[in-house]
Amino acid sequence: MKNHLTSSFDYSLLDVETSDFLYEKENILIGIQSRYSREVGKVFFEAQQKLSNKGNGTFEKWYSSIGFKKQNVNNYINIYKNVQSLDEPSAEIFDSLPKSLQNEMSKPSSNQELNQKVFDGDITTHKQYKELEKQLKAKDEQLSLQAKMIDDLTEQEPEVIEKEVVVERIPADYETVKATNERLEKQLSSVRSDLKMKKIQYDLLEKNTESAKTLEANIKALQQKEKSIDQRVKATIEFNDLMREIETFFDTKMASLRFKPLINDLYDTEASNKLSEVVNSVDFWVSEMRKIIPNEKTKIIEGEIING
Structure with missing residues (x-):
């Protein structure tokens, strides 16, 4: 018995000549069916181009008069345009797909990453395509939401707590020291916001992908930078306190010598x-x-x- 593409008919029940005849006819039908969508799409695309300058909805009136609906016509045109951009092996794969899956892949807004998974054989049904599309959309929405939350946090003015501080003498370099501290604090805040965003993105990725590995390396670098700046901030504060003690000591205790x-x-x-x-x-x-x-x-x- 010969192999065939879709039929469940038992060709072994027939004589060889009849079996070969029907098998050939089956393949002809399958070929016609697989090319149907793109061929119909080509007809509608060419008619649309010809009637585009006529106005008054002539194109829609025409295809409606022969029994076609607007959504179906748009689907056929999208399929035709999509196949035009494919190489021959990909076009053959596309022709063998269910029409519902062809429609999804041919939408102008279709996800090219998902389309490639179809050509690679990772997606075989319309249901699988829609489920993965939904998951990717949810991830994108979550990333956008988290990014907006981080932007809102960084745009907020920091809370200022006023405290009365009594000092005997303001150091001559007070403003310089203050500016240094503020610069380091801004750097630290920026790094922490960036680090938080990278961690959120990493959690939403598949851990073994190249994107996840690159993001993981970025996170480690940011963590090291955060640690370095944090140490500088603490060292600057400790140093300023020590300098004040030294100045006070020489100006008071040691002055008489x-x-x-x-x-x-x-x-x-x-x-x-x-x-x-x-x-x-x-x-x-x-x-x-x-x-x-x-x-x-x-x-x-x-x-x-x-x-x-």
């Missing part, structure tokens, strides 16, 4: 030797600090300071 009367009173005592040791220690500390303070020849690689 700069005047000769006190130094004269300590002359030829053990205190004078102690003071000399303190000055040497401070001098050594200053020398070491000058070596690590970043300048135009300094490079920072992975958090380490390297003087050039």
Whole structure:
């Protein structure tokens, strides 16, 4: 018995000559049926082009008069136009599909990713196509919603809490320090928003796809950047506090040592030797600090300071 495409008829019940005859006729019918939609679509497309300048709905009046409905005519035209853009192997696959699936794939708004899955054999029915289309649409809507929520959060003015702070003296570089802190806080806020969005996108993707792997790498990079900026913010705050303590110490506690009367009173005592040791220690500390303070020849690689 010969193989055939769609029929369930048992050709073995017939003699060989009759079986071959009917099998040939079956294939002719299948060929006509598979080409029917595109051939009809070609007729309507050409008629539409010819009548487009006539106006007054002539084209619609014409096809309605021979028993065709508007939606069906549009489907046939879309199928014809879609097949024109396909290579021969893809066109043959398309011709073998159910008409309902052909209609979905031929819509101007059809998802090209889903269409490719049909050609790859991953989608074989109209039902599968619609289910996957619904899932992709839901993911897109969720991503859009999450993106809007993040945009709304970033656009909101931060809550300002006013506190009365009593300080004895405002440092000379107060405004510079304040500007540095604000810049780092903005960078940190931007990175965190971007990181949040990337995590939401990652959760909605299939984990083993190339897009998911790329997104995962981006997330790790953003996490490292977030950690780095957060450390800089904390270090800046800690450093500013320390500088104020040092300035206060030298301006108050150590100020009297700069005047000769006190130094004269300590002359030829053990205190004078102690003071000399303190000055040497401070001098050594200053020398070491000058070596690590970043300048135009300094490079920072992975958090380490390297003087050039």
